[in-house]
Amino acid sequence: MPNEETAPMLHASGLTKRYGRRTALSEVDLSVPAGRVVGLVGPNGAGKSTLLHLACGLLEPTSGSLRILGSRPAASAAHLARVGFVAQDTPVYPSFSVADHLRLGSRLNPSWDQELAERRIAQVGLNPDQKAGRLSGGQRAQLALTIAAAKRPELLIFDEPAAALDPLARQGFLVNLMEFVTELGAGAVLSSHLLGDIERVCDHLVVLSDARIQVAGEVRDLLARHYRLDAPPGGLDPLPAGVEVVRMEQGSALVRADAPPRVPGRVEPVTLEELVLAYMSRADAPAAAVGTGTAGGRR
Numbered sequence: 640m641p642n643e644e645t646a647p648m649l650h651a652s653g654l655t656k657r658y659g660r661r662t663a664l665s666e667v668d669l670s671v672p673a674g675r676v677v678g679l680v681g682p683n684g685a686g687k688s689t690l691l692h693l694a695c696g697l698l699e700p701t702s703g704s705l706r707i708l709g710s711r712p713a714a715s716a717a718h719l720a721r722v723g724f725v726a727q728d729t730p731v732y733p734s735f736s737v738a739d740h741l742r743l744g745s746r747l748n749p750s751w752d753q754e755l756a757e758r759r760i761a762q763v764g765l766n767p768d769q770k771a772g773r774l775s776g777g778q779r780a781q782l783a784l785t786i787a788a789a790k791r792p793e794l795l796i797f798d799e800p801a802a803a804l805d806p807l808a809r810q811g812f813l814v815n816l817m818e819f820v821t822e823l824g825a826g827a828v829l830s831s832h833l834l835g836d837i838e839r840v841c842d843h844l845v846v847l848s849d850a851r852i853q854v855a856g857e858v859r860d861l862l863a864r865h866y867r868l869d870a871p872p873g874g875l876d877p878l879p880a881g882v883e884v885v886r887m888e889q890g891s892a893l894v895r896a897d898a899p900p901r902v903p904g905r906v907e908p909v910t911l912e913e914l915v916l917a918y919m920s921r922a923d924a925p926a927a928a929v930g931t932g933t934a935g936g937r938r
């Protein structure tokens with residue numbers, strides 16, 4: 640049994656989920672240490688929601704295993720209380736007021752923090768008497784975030800939390816999210832198509848595409864180990880040993896290497912966006928087009 644204090648917040652081994660004949664996740668191996676803020680990115684249909692729903696115990700794996708905070712997802716009421724989930728459409732009860740939602744939260748959650756909930760509702764300017772059905776998308780997202788956080792979970796899981804929000808509301812939401820993570824000392828996983836948001840708040844990145852993990856790790860570490868090479872014709876052929884091509888395009892390559900490769904031409908650092916797009920397009924590329932060097936090893 641792993642020690643719960645030091646158990647990874649998410650550990651998947653051979654995790655596979657099929658819906659009928661469609662494979663949404665295929666043999667996923669992934670381990671994220673406790674306390675990280677994880678950005679989960681990937682194209683539509685990559686399997687992000689499926690992974691998050693498995694993590695919350697809303698779905699069962701077809702095969703393989705998944706442990707959240709050291710236990711099977713939703714293994715017990717006590718374990719459920721350790722995880723807060725905000726679904727993609729931030730569902731609320733339309734005829735319940737904001738205050739009703741907090742009352743319901745306090746009844747259902749043994750570790751409910753009413754002081755935190757009320758303070759946050761006031762901070763984001765929500766009227767406790769307002770019916771939730773009349774809240775804007777941004778206000779609904781703030782209410783859902785407050786309810787998830789007032790459980791005082793050790794892990795907050797968000798499925799595209801800010802997708803429906805305007806840029807200002809999104810920024811406010813992300814600031815709140817980070818304040819909660821700091822105040823609770825919690826980890827978080829958030830899926831998003833908005834790479835700027837991921838860059839702003841996440842210290843760990845997981846790129847999922849084509850039902851598989853394309854790359855995963857600490858953002859800082861990943862950025863330090865990827866380079867863009869712009870070379871004269873033939874300058875990248877052959878590439879030095881130990882350089883893995885992620886994406887090759889007309890004399891320009893995005894590569895993974897432990898140190899700046901010694902090649903003719905320019906060797907530049909990459910942005911998070913370049914890195915994510917390169918791994919996403921690698922998943923789409925036919926094997927023969929992936930590139931030269933030591934390409935192909937997925938982590």
Ligand SMILES: Nc1ncnc2c1ncn2[C@@H]1O[C@H](COP(=O)(O)OP(=O)(O)OP(=O)(O)O)[C@@H](O)[C@H]1O
Binds near residue numbers: 658661662685687690
């Ligand atoms: N209930 C379901 N029944 C059948 N297929 C499903 C079901 N849910 C998801 N899928 C399929 O599984 C794959 C992964 O879907 P999932 O919703 O996990 O992707 P996603 O990365 O969250 O996508 P998006 O970014 O569009 O929200 C898709 O091909 C989708 O069509």
